[in-house]
Amino acid sequence: MKRGSAAGWAFVTVLALLAIGAGYWARKQNAHPATTTSPEATAPTASAAEEAHPSFLYGRITTVDGVTYEGRLRWGRGEEAFWGDYFNGAKKENPWAALVPPERRPKERRPIAIFGLEIAHRERPVDLTRLFMARFGDIARIEASGRDVRVTLKSGTGFYLDRFSASDFDDGVRVWDGARGVADLDSLRIRAIELLPAPRSGAAVGRLHGTVRTRQGEEFSGFVQWDREQCVGSDQLTGHTAGGERSVRFEAMRSIARRSDDSSLVTLLDGREVVLSGTRAVGQGNRGVYVDDLRYGRVLVSWGGFERVEFTPDGSGPAYGDFPPGGPLTGTITTRDGRHLTGRLVYDLDESEFTETLDAPSRGVDYTIPFGLIASIVRSGAEERGAQCARVTLRSGQELQLDCAGDLGQGNAGMLVYVADGQRPEYVSWTDVVQVALNRPPAMYPPLDRR
DSSP states (O other): OOOOOOHHHHHHHHHHHHHHHHHHHHHHSSSSSSSOOOGGGGOTTTTHHTTOOTTOOEEEEETSSSOEEEEEEETTTSSOBTSSEEEEEEBOOOOGGGGGGGGGGGGEOOOOOEEEEEEEEEEOOOOOOOOOEEEGGGGEEEEEEEEEEEEEESSOEEEEEEETSSOOOOOOOEEEEEEEEEEEEEEGGGGEEEEEOOOOOOOOBBBBBEEEEEEEEEEEEEEEETTTTTOBOOOOEEEEEETTEEEEEEEEEEEEEEETTTEEEEEETSOOOEEEEESSSSSSTOEEEEEEOOTSSSSEEOOOTTEEEEOOOOOOOOGGGGEEEEEEEEEEEEEEEEEEEEEEEEEEEBBOBBTTTEEEEETTTEEEEGGEEEEEEEEOOOOOOTTTTEEEEEETEEEEEOOOOOSGGGOOOOOEETTOOOSSSEEEEEEEEEEEEOOOOSOOOOOOOOO
């Protein structure tokens, strides 16, 4: 989800400041150098750059000291590795909020209850804090300056993120440089990251792919990230067995099935079975399984909704050039009083690009759907959290019934519509929206810059 409570983000920000301060002090003491060379780089050669398959993240990093690294990238030293993965952060502010008349600023109703009985309620402004999400394949450049991290999309649109809030930029980057070897770069040493297509094609990678089945009987197929992190065959799953702790490489697995709340049954390629328990990744601490299903963009199957995953080999995934530049969101809003407003749109006072996403759950699955895949959104009018409140029709013709939560819930801050290229948009509250019909993404739009 792209929003969070003010208190929650304040807590995260405090933790981020403490972590950054601790990291800075450690560097001053030379306890943990900002740039280190991994054991993989004991004998760096030019062939390291040739190992970058087009499906891997690839780019050029410039440090604050002016040193340049170029090669395959992996965020957090063991996390995001592919162009379809998402870069996350916290937007510094919401520029769209200032375009809503003060008297029409969205509010949410909060009940006051005693022993489960509502005795009153209060209204307070909807939290307009928004997070940033973009696929790496949609990003052209990431730059850091002072408190700001500026992310520029391929379309030319720029977003300013708060460097001192938790984000993927804080995790640092591992780079496989052909001349310098493998280096782990701390975020405080990075000035700019320019994302680029790999200049040559290396060997195909062992990316995790398979079909995930939910406890509701739904199936999602595509590239997989177990526990939101492990995504290549060389990654390992660790747990406790009757004989002690054991780690199993994903490339040796045929399937993983939920055995209990706190354990998983791993079936190996040779048919042997291993029960793993006692660690976060194999039990209820698991953060869920991402599946890049081409029908929807990306889904997250929670541990509570997960039943099993069957791994199947199926290529390495899209290259950087497979992600075309997006552009501003356009379409028609139908209101409850029968008006039809056509023009450029800002959804939920946040999403303004076709490459941004609609985030909403359904039956234990969180959908992250790029607006470019969506033909229309029709509201049912239900406001209860967890109710089926919207029918989302995809450009493929498939319909999804999604819950009244996330970008479809009562926290939705409404829509801005720039009618007939107007300089000032018209505001439509979420409760007044009946349907959102989206245009197909055009090839090119003029760039924007949004702080």
